[in-house]
Structures are given as C-alpha cells and as structure tokens.
Amino acid sequence: MTDTHDSLPDRVVAELPPLNTRFYVPNLADKPQNPIIDNLKALADLAAPPVQPTLLLKREIVDRPVNQPRSGPPRTGGTANLWQKACDNDFLHGTVLRSWDSWQPLQKQDVMYSPYISEQPPHTFVASRHFIRPQLSDAATKIIYVEQSEFLASLMSTLMGATSKLHVWDPQRECFILRGVHRDMSGILSIIGKDETITHSCLSRFLTIGTLSRRLEVLVRSLGLSASPTLHAFSYAVDSLLAFARVNILDYIGNDGHEPPSLNAIWVACEDVANMLAACAEVCGRGVDRSPDQYPPVPDSIGLLSVIYQHCVSHFERSSPTLVKAATALILTLTSRHYLQTICSAIAYSGSRTSLDQHSKSGQSDGGEYENPDFSDVVAERYPSFISKPLKNSLISAQKSLTILQDACPDHPLLLKPAHSSPITWYWTEGEIDRAWTGGPHEPVASNPLKRATPEPLDASEGAAKYEPELLGLRVYDLEPGSHATNPELWGPVRAFMNDFPKRLPIVVPTIGDLTNLVFSPLAEQASVLSQAVLDIFLTPLSSPSPTPVVDLHIHSHLTVLRSYQLLASHSFKSKLSAALFSDSEDWASGGRRSALSLAARRNTKGTPGLVSDDKVWPVGLSASLLEKDSWPPGGTDLSFFLRTVVVDAMEVMRPRTVDPTGETPSAYDESEWRIGFAIRDLPSGKGQDKWLDPCCTALDFLYLEYQPPRPLQIVVGPDVLSKYQRIFAFNLRLLRVENVVRMLHRLSRTCRRPPFGTLTKANALFLHFRFLAHTFVAQLCSYVYDTAIRRHFDSFLFEISIAREGRNGRRFSDVFELARYHSDVLDNILIACLLRSGQKAAGDALRSCLETVMELGILAGELTRGRLEEYQAESILEQLYSAFKRRVSRLVR
Known part of the structure; x- marks a missing residue:
C-alpha cells in the first residue's frame, strides 16, 4: 500500500502537459557586452535593402489561362513566389491584365483611426459616451432627437429670429424654447449622430443669434413710438445692423441651387455675426444673459450717446473684431447726427441758431436784465461723454457769447452767414481722416455716408404713375409686394460702411480719443472765434470801425465810470459828495453852512441855527442839511435832486474829448x-433798525450807489459784482465821515485862546496827542485804501484790458x-485788502472799532464845545477812549 501511494504523484505529474514559456530570453555570451555596437548592428539590419522577389516570365503568365491549375508538383519550403501568389488568387481570374501595383502582396488595408475617442467617427464617439455616461431618466426633462437634415431645415428660421419647427418664441422670457415642451419641463435637443453636449454647443450660438435678433427687433419696434430724433436715429441704426446681419446669413446659407x-x-461662419449682435445688444441693454425684468430703461438722448460712445471706446481699446467695431461706430455715427447738428446750430457753425428767433434783433441790447442770467435757456446742462471738459467749457462760453452777440451787435458777420458749409460728422476711413487732418475739403458723400439709395424709377410701360418732384418717394407704393425687398441698393451704404471699415485707426489718430478731438476740432475753433468776437466788442472803443454795437459796450469806459464813482477814484466826485453829505465845521449851530458846496448853500438859503437840539447828541461829521426833517434816514426831493446834481457835475469834469465820430451811438460817459x-x-426790522436810526454809528449805510449797465455788459458787471462795489462804496463813506471828524477836531483845537480843556492842562495835552494819533491813523488808512487797496488792483486790471486790446501780451482773456x-x-x-470779506470778520471788527473810537472822540469834543459836558x-x-484806541489799534495791527 505504501508503494502504491508513493508512485501515485509521479504518475499524475507525468500525465500533465508541459508548461512551455511564451517568451525567450537569450543567454548572454560569455564576453564583455557592448550595447553601443549591438545597437549599431541592429540599425544596420533594419536599413538593409529588401529582398527583390523573383519575377516570372511574362510569357508564362500570358500563355497559361488563369483558371487552369498549375502543372507540376507544388512548391514546398521557402517563401512563395510573387507571381505564384498572384495566380492563386481567385478574384483575379476574370482578367489577365496585370500592373506592378497588383503584383504586390494583397492584404486587407484596414483604416487606422486615432486612439482618442473624440477623434473617432461621430457614431462611435456618441456610442462610447452613451455607454460610459448613459443618459439618466428624468421625468422633468424631455429629450428630442432630430436628424441633422431636419435641424438644418429649421436653422434658417431660428437665425432670423422667427419661430421654426423646433423652436418657438416665448414673449414673456424673450427667448426661444423647444416646441412641444411644457412650460414646467426642460427640453434637450439632440442631433442624431451627435450627443447632447455637442448639440448644445452648436445650438447655443444659433439660438444666441436668433434671440438677440428678436430682442433687437422688439426694441426697434418700441423705439418707433419715441418723439426724440436721437432715439429715432438709434432705432434706425440698430435696424440697419439687424438687416445687415440677416443679409449676411442669407448670403451664406441661402439655397441658391x-x-x-x-x-x-x-x-464657424456665424461667429462674426454673433459677436456683432452681442455688441449691439450690450449697447441696447438687451444681452442674452439678461431677463426682461433686468433690462435697463432706455436713457435720454445725452445718456444714450454716452453709453454708445463708451462701448465704442471699449471695443477699440480691446481690439475687438473689425465687424464689432464697425457696428458700434455705425450706431454712434447715425445716432449722434442730430445732436451734432444741434450743437453746430447752437454756436452758429453751419447755420443760424434756432433759439435766436426767440429774441428780436433790435431794441434788446438795453432792455433790462436777462431773464436767465446764467443762460440756462440756451445752454445745456449735460453733455455726452465724447464732449471733453475743455470743449464743454468752450461750447458753453460760445453759446452764451452768441446770445450776447445777438443783443450787442445783430449785424455782426458771424450772425449773417454760417461759418462753415460741411457739417460735423464722425470720420472712420483713412481718406476722411487724412482730409480732416490736412484741412482739405470733404467729399459730399462724407457728410451723409449712410444715405439710403433711392429706388430706380418705374418703367412707364408698367403703368407707373407720374409724381411731382417732391412726391417721388411715394413711387415705392406702386411696386409689387416684395419686388424691391432684396434689392442690394437699399442696404448698399450700410454694407459699404461695414465692409470698408478699417481694421485699425490711422497713425495720425491712433486712439479713439484722438479721433474725437479731430472730429470736434472745428467746433472748438468756431467756439473760440465766437467768444473772441464778443470779447473784441467789449474791448474795442466806440471810435473804432464797424461792426458797431447798438450801445457803447467798451468795458474800459464802463469800468472807468465805476472806478470814479463806486470806488471814489474821481477827485471831483469825491469832493462834491463829501461837501454834500459831510461837514468839518466846528460850529455845531451852523452845521454845514460854511461849505460852499453844502446842500444849504446850493439852495441859496442861510443855515438855520438850532438844527441840532440841545437834548440830542451832535452827529459830528454829517451835514446839517441831512437833519432838517428830524428823521433818519433822511429823504425828500431836495436830497435826491442835489445828489443827482453831484453825479452830473462830476461827469462833466471826467468826460473825455473822444467820442463816436458818427454820432449814432452815445458813449458810456x-x-x-x-x-x-x-x-x-430798505430799513431792516429788529435790532439792525436801531443802529441805522442812530446817526452816530453807521449813519450813511442806508445810502448806496446804483449802476445799471447795458444788458450785454451784465456778464461783466452783474448783480454780484455790483454788490461788491456797493460794499466798498459804503466803506468809503465811513472813511469820508471819519476824515471830516478828524478835520473838525483840528478846527476845534487849532487856536490856543480857546482850547477844549482850558483848565486842565494835562487833559488838553492828552487830547492834542490823541487827535494827532487819530489823524495819523485815519490819514494812513485812507492812503492805504485809495492808493494800495483800490488803485493797485483796479488800475492794473484796467491796464490788462488795454494791453489785451492792443495784443501786446498775447490773449490775456x-x-x-x-x-x-x-x-x-x-x-x-x-x-x-479793506478787511471787508466775511472770513475777515475779526480783523474787520477791529478796524471798525478803531474808526468808531475816532468818532467817539469827535462826539466828546463836540459835547464839550457845546457845554453839555464839564x-x-x-x-x-478821554482817558478811557485813549486807552481803548491804543488797545484796538494794537489788536488790529497784531
């Protein structure tokens, strides 16, 4: 049993087949290896020439029928002969014609595809993706499969923005949805042979074109109800681009046999059209990524032009496709045309200004103030973004200057004929830009490059009606429907503009900003000419040659009058005014009777004693005639008459000898x-009234000098400027009164026989010292005010005006x-300089307190002279006033 069991594994192993290896690793020779030499030998074997096959004799092939088997035993061993292989092929038995390429070994030539699935045939690729990522079943999603031919049949309608067999327009969401898909469901379109992803990628561009076309069409239809010419032009520009895009699509996809x-x-062909429509939709605020509730409202004309210009600048800076830049340039050119015409008309560039008809051409140069001193009725508050800030300021000045010029000189050449014949328009082609840069004439077509061609006249044989010249446009209604719908002449200008648009701007204007400056440079020149014309009228003396204004607007003459009267620079007016309103008399009873120029002397009456009652303070420095009626402020016809006499008498002295030689226009003098x-x-109410009724403080602040300049001159001498003159005049009146008080103090203490303090020597010495300090302070103050504060600034201003007229210092203004x-x-x-600004209140109060101290010194001397004070x-x-004066002067000069 033991032997049997021991021999069993040996028998089982002997019955198993041998496991032979499927590879062989040669044994390395017992010698040093040299891989470099071995590699060279391998390359030499590969480069060996191929073994040429043994050729049969032509006679052997031709003489033996093809279908007869070969005689002789078959050849064994070795490679089959080329000719033998050719005879053994059954599909060659039909002919005996042979060529060298058919004698090569016949084998099946399979097509070798790329190893990438995405590069396989469409069906293979779709099947692979479906196998790897099967479509999940979703009850809320409906997949519609269509053949490519069916998809192409409905593509044209989709691209035109119309409903097709596959897509319908949803007016609420303003987009295309799949036909047959419930509103609560989502639909997916899949082209057979392409999966859903590829179909969506192809379909997205086409749906974008159709959606934008339909949205723009709806916008154009809504803008047609607007009354704004700019919005009408914008609607036409968008409609023209929409028609241009559709014509391009028809030209490429249209079935013409x-x-x-x-x-x-x-x-691929729709890429440029899609980019162009996307740019137009962004300008209109109708992008494909926006829903209808996200649409921005249509802006006004100024805002719309700014939006269009900003998009145009953005596309030029980003180097967008040429078609996109051309589209935005077309919208800007057409939309801004009416606005540019308005600007040209507003500054008399290419015609008379419309608003000028609101004013008559005569009798308005001196008809009171302007209804709107800021010219808000003729000057626009907002400007588009393509109007730079310097140009904006120039246009505003030019519009105001044109209004002034029409009032001042209605016969000026700038108002009689337009300055330019070619209107302002945008330049885009290199030829137009070169002509604008060199200043050459523009071609007539440049002024209206997008004018639609007029249809050809109808043939008389067709029964066309005869129209008057002004009704020729009605001929189109005699045509058959659709006869001119595809006429290329209708959209020829737009097509020419888009096709001829340069890829980049010329080197002379490399950016859109430089182009804008070039386009509006004629407007800037016209604005400068208009402003200079008005300035010349103001700077030109009346004796100069024409054009002659209807009134004397020589600014130098008017400012000289203001300087003489309001600033008291005229010695004649100053002396006459001082004699009429003030008095330096030491006699309190006689008041101003001693002055030959006083009001009492002019009435040829004697001074009435007791004009100042014993129970009232003597208002030193004032003329007694102001107190006759015992009221303050004084009034009456006598005062008005004598003040008018002062003005007239002073004017006779300062009137120049040179006047207008024609005698038609009175001079400013x-x-x-x-x-x-x-x-x-008018007297104020409350606390201020008490001060005005006290003639010892701000006595003459109620009186001011009024000047009524001609209406065109109100730009230079307006209400604000006149209020500044009146503040200076009021300050000068205070100085005049203090001067008279100082002179009155001198008269009181000039004699040693009757000193103010006869029994108090120390007090009298203090009084004389105080009088000297007050006189020095007032004299220095008056000298500073009239010579430094007034003459230094105002005389230099008059000198600037003189040299500006003569042109010796260039264009100062x-x-x-x-x-x-x-x-x-x-x-x-x-x-x-006079400490009269509101920001100088502390210093102004200090100066005012010093002057009041001097006046209080005069009142003290007057009361002492009258005997009302011991x-x-x-x-x-006196000691208190002296201490206060020193303290206040120190605080002033600190």
Missing part, C-alpha cells in the same frame, strides 16, 4: 448820467466770461 454648407461650416444814481436801502471772472477776483482782492467829566472819558 448649390449644395448647402455643413453644420460646422455654418457654425454820456449814458452814465442816467445809468448811475443814488438809492436808499480767452472770452468775456474769463474777463468777468477776473473782474470779480479783482474786487475780491480789494475787499480782502471838563472834569470829559477828562475821564
């Missing part, structure tokens, strides 16, 4: 007799509004 292009070719005059302010600003700044400097009582008051 040739084989239709493939789906991939259509997808002649008109000043009625343009300038005194007036009385660009327009009359800069002259007005300079005039206002000069007055501000004078107010600052010397010992006045001594303590």
Whole structure:
C-alpha cells in the first residue's frame, strides 16, 4: 500500500502537459557586452535593402489561362513566389491584365483611426459616451432627437429670429424654447449622430443669434413710438445692423441651387455675426444673459450717446473684431447726427441758431436784465461723454457769447452767414481722416455716408404713375409686394460702411480719443472765434470801425465810470459828495453852512441855527442839511435832486474829448448820467433798525450807489459784482465821515485862546496827542485804501484790458466770461485788502472799532464845545477812549 501511494504523484505529474514559456530570453555570451555596437548592428539590419522577389516570365503568365491549375508538383519550403501568389488568387481570374501595383502582396488595408475617442467617427464617439455616461431618466426633462437634415431645415428660421419647427418664441422670457415642451419641463435637443453636449454647443450660438435678433427687433419696434430724433436715429441704426446681419446669413446659407454648407461650416461662419449682435445688444441693454425684468430703461438722448460712445471706446481699446467695431461706430455715427447738428446750430457753425428767433434783433441790447442770467435757456446742462471738459467749457462760453452777440451787435458777420458749409460728422476711413487732418475739403458723400439709395424709377410701360418732384418717394407704393425687398441698393451704404471699415485707426489718430478731438476740432475753433468776437466788442472803443454795437459796450469806459464813482477814484466826485453829505465845521449851530458846496448853500438859503437840539447828541461829521426833517434816514426831493446834481457835475469834469465820430451811438460817459444814481436801502426790522436810526454809528449805510449797465455788459458787471462795489462804496463813506471828524477836531483845537480843556492842562495835552494819533491813523488808512487797496488792483486790471486790446501780451482773456471772472477776483482782492470779506470778520471788527473810537472822540469834543459836558467829566472819558484806541489799534495791527 505504501508503494502504491508513493508512485501515485509521479504518475499524475507525468500525465500533465508541459508548461512551455511564451517568451525567450537569450543567454548572454560569455564576453564583455557592448550595447553601443549591438545597437549599431541592429540599425544596420533594419536599413538593409529588401529582398527583390523573383519575377516570372511574362510569357508564362500570358500563355497559361488563369483558371487552369498549375502543372507540376507544388512548391514546398521557402517563401512563395510573387507571381505564384498572384495566380492563386481567385478574384483575379476574370482578367489577365496585370500592373506592378497588383503584383504586390494583397492584404486587407484596414483604416487606422486615432486612439482618442473624440477623434473617432461621430457614431462611435456618441456610442462610447452613451455607454460610459448613459443618459439618466428624468421625468422633468424631455429629450428630442432630430436628424441633422431636419435641424438644418429649421436653422434658417431660428437665425432670423422667427419661430421654426423646433423652436418657438416665448414673449414673456424673450427667448426661444423647444416646441412641444411644457412650460414646467426642460427640453434637450439632440442631433442624431451627435450627443447632447455637442448639440448644445452648436445650438447655443444659433439660438444666441436668433434671440438677440428678436430682442433687437422688439426694441426697434418700441423705439418707433419715441418723439426724440436721437432715439429715432438709434432705432434706425440698430435696424440697419439687424438687416445687415440677416443679409449676411442669407448670403451664406441661402439655397441658391448649390449644395448647402455643413453644420460646422455654418457654425464657424456665424461667429462674426454673433459677436456683432452681442455688441449691439450690450449697447441696447438687451444681452442674452439678461431677463426682461433686468433690462435697463432706455436713457435720454445725452445718456444714450454716452453709453454708445463708451462701448465704442471699449471695443477699440480691446481690439475687438473689425465687424464689432464697425457696428458700434455705425450706431454712434447715425445716432449722434442730430445732436451734432444741434450743437453746430447752437454756436452758429453751419447755420443760424434756432433759439435766436426767440429774441428780436433790435431794441434788446438795453432792455433790462436777462431773464436767465446764467443762460440756462440756451445752454445745456449735460453733455455726452465724447464732449471733453475743455470743449464743454468752450461750447458753453460760445453759446452764451452768441446770445450776447445777438443783443450787442445783430449785424455782426458771424450772425449773417454760417461759418462753415460741411457739417460735423464722425470720420472712420483713412481718406476722411487724412482730409480732416490736412484741412482739405470733404467729399459730399462724407457728410451723409449712410444715405439710403433711392429706388430706380418705374418703367412707364408698367403703368407707373407720374409724381411731382417732391412726391417721388411715394413711387415705392406702386411696386409689387416684395419686388424691391432684396434689392442690394437699399442696404448698399450700410454694407459699404461695414465692409470698408478699417481694421485699425490711422497713425495720425491712433486712439479713439484722438479721433474725437479731430472730429470736434472745428467746433472748438468756431467756439473760440465766437467768444473772441464778443470779447473784441467789449474791448474795442466806440471810435473804432464797424461792426458797431447798438450801445457803447467798451468795458474800459464802463469800468472807468465805476472806478470814479463806486470806488471814489474821481477827485471831483469825491469832493462834491463829501461837501454834500459831510461837514468839518466846528460850529455845531451852523452845521454845514460854511461849505460852499453844502446842500444849504446850493439852495441859496442861510443855515438855520438850532438844527441840532440841545437834548440830542451832535452827529459830528454829517451835514446839517441831512437833519432838517428830524428823521433818519433822511429823504425828500431836495436830497435826491442835489445828489443827482453831484453825479452830473462830476461827469462833466471826467468826460473825455473822444467820442463816436458818427454820432449814432452815445458813449458810456454820456449814458452814465442816467445809468448811475443814488438809492436808499430798505430799513431792516429788529435790532439792525436801531443802529441805522442812530446817526452816530453807521449813519450813511442806508445810502448806496446804483449802476445799471447795458444788458450785454451784465456778464461783466452783474448783480454780484455790483454788490461788491456797493460794499466798498459804503466803506468809503465811513472813511469820508471819519476824515471830516478828524478835520473838525483840528478846527476845534487849532487856536490856543480857546482850547477844549482850558483848565486842565494835562487833559488838553492828552487830547492834542490823541487827535494827532487819530489823524495819523485815519490819514494812513485812507492812503492805504485809495492808493494800495483800490488803485493797485483796479488800475492794473484796467491796464490788462488795454494791453489785451492792443495784443501786446498775447490773449490775456480767452472770452468775456474769463474777463468777468477776473473782474470779480479783482474786487475780491480789494475787499480782502479793506478787511471787508466775511472770513475777515475779526480783523474787520477791529478796524471798525478803531474808526468808531475816532468818532467817539469827535462826539466828546463836540459835547464839550457845546457845554453839555464839564471838563472834569470829559477828562475821564478821554482817558478811557485813549486807552481803548491804543488797545484796538494794537489788536488790529497784531
């Protein structure tokens, strides 16, 4: 049993078949290995020429029929002969014609595809993806499978933005949805032979084109109800681009008898159209990624032009496709045309301004103030973004200048004929830009590059009606429906604009900003010419040759009058005004009787004693005639008459010898007799009234000098400027009164026989010292005010005007509004020098307190002279005033 069991494994192992290896590893020779040499030998074997097969004799093949078997034993061993293989093939038995390529070994040439699944045939690729990622069943998703031919048949309608067999338009969401899909479900379209992902990738571009086309069409239809010419032009521009896109699609996909292009070719060809429509939709705020509730409202004309220009600049800066840049440029060109015409008309660039008809051409130069001093009725508040800030300021100044020019000189050449014949328009082609850069004439077509061609006249044989020349446009209604619908002439200008649009701007204007400056450079020149024309009228004397304004607007003459009267620069007016309103007499009973120029002397009456009662304070420095009626502020016809006499008499002295040689226009000096005059302010209520009724403090603040400039001159001498003049005039009146008080103090103490303090020597010495300090302070203050504060600034301003007219210092003022600003700044400097600005209240109060102290010294001397105050009582008051004066002067000069 043991032997049997021991031999059993040996028998089982012997019955098993041998396990032979399927590979062989040759044994290495017992010598050093040289892999470089071995590699070279292998390459040499591969480069060996192939073994040429042994050829049979042609006679052996031809003489023996193909279908007859070969004689002789079959050949054994070795490689079969080429000719023998050729004769053994059955499919060659039909012919005996042989060629060298058919003698090669015949084998099945299988097509070798790429190892990538995405590069396999469509059906293989779709099957692979479906096998790897099977479509999950979803009750809320409906998959629609269509043949490619069916998809291409409905593609044209989709691209045109119309409903097709596959897609319908949803007016609420403004997008295309699959036909037959419920609103609560989502649909997926799959082209047979392509999976859902590829179908969606191809379909997305086509649906984008159709959706944007339909959205733009709806927008164009809604804008047709607008009354704005700019919105109408914008609607036309978008409609033209929409038609251009559809015509391009029709030209490429239209069935004209040739084989239709493939789906991939259509997808590639629609790329430019899709980009163009996307750019147009972004301008309109109708992008494909927006829902209808996210649409921005249509802006006004100015806002719309700004949006279009910003998109145009963005596309040029990003180097967008040429078709996209051309589309935005077309929208900008057409939409801004009416606005550019309005700007040209507003500054008399290419015709008379429309708003000029609101004013008559005569009798308005001196008809009171402007209804809108800021010219808000003729000047726009907002401008598009393509109007730069310097150009905006120039246009505003030009529009105001045109209104002033029409009032001042209606016969000016700039108002009689337009300055330019070619309107302002956008330039895009290199030829137009070169002509604009060199200043050459523009071609007529450039002014209206997108004008639609007029249809050809109808043939008389067709029974066409005869129309008058002004009704020729109605001929189109005599045509058969659709006869001119595909006429290329209708969209020829738009197509030419889009096709001829340059890929980049010329080197002379490399950016859109430079192009904008070039386009509007004629407007800037016209604005400068218009502003300079008005400025010349203001700077030109009346004796200069034409054009002659209807009134004397020589600004130098008017400012000289204001300087003489409002600033008291005229010695004649200042002396006459001082004699009429003030008095330096030491005799309180006689008042102003001693002055030959006083009101009492002019009435040829004697001063009435006792004008100032014993129970009232003597208002030193004031003329006694102001107190006759015992009321304040004084009034009456006598005061008005004598103040008018002061103005007229002073004007006779300062009137120049040079006047208008024609004698047709009165000069500014002649008109000043009625343009300038005194007036009385209304009394305020409350605490301020008490101060005005006290003639010892701000006695003459009620009186101001009024000036009525001609209406065109109100730009330079407006209400704000006149208020500054009046503040300076009121300050000068205070100085005049203080000057008279100082002179009155001198008269009181000039004699040694009757000193103010006869019994108090120390007090008298203090009084004389105080009088000297007050006189020095007031004299220095008056000298500073008239010589430094006023003459230094105002005389230099008049000198600037003189040299600006003569042109010795270039163009000091660009327009009359800069002259007005300079005039206002000069007055501000004078107010600052006189401590009259609101920001100088502390210093102004200190100066005012010093002047009031001097006046209180005069009142003290007057009361002491009248005997109402004893010397010992006045001594303590004098010491207090002296200490207060020193303290206040120190605080002022600190």
